[in-house]
Amino acid sequence: MGPNPLLPAGYDIVWSVVSFAILALVVVALVSISRSAKLLTSTQALTWTLVAIFVPMLGPIAWLAIGRRAARLSSSPVAASDASD
Structure with missing residues (x-):
């Protein structure tokens, strides 16, 4: 008797x-980008959204690793005072 056709193969599960x-x-x-939208310009938010959608694995990882941190740093008062000097 062969394998049961009703049970998925291992690669199907993986x-x-x-x-x-x-x-x-x-x-x-995408949820994180939408929550950080106030800290980003509209172009940055749109770019990160498109990257997260159209570059499925690397886009979200890049946002979570780099984008959130950069958005927070650009909106902090220390960064704003450094930029005005």
């Missing part, structure tokens, strides 16, 4: 988990 993880990462990045 592919499903990876796909779900990527989708969850994109959703988390």
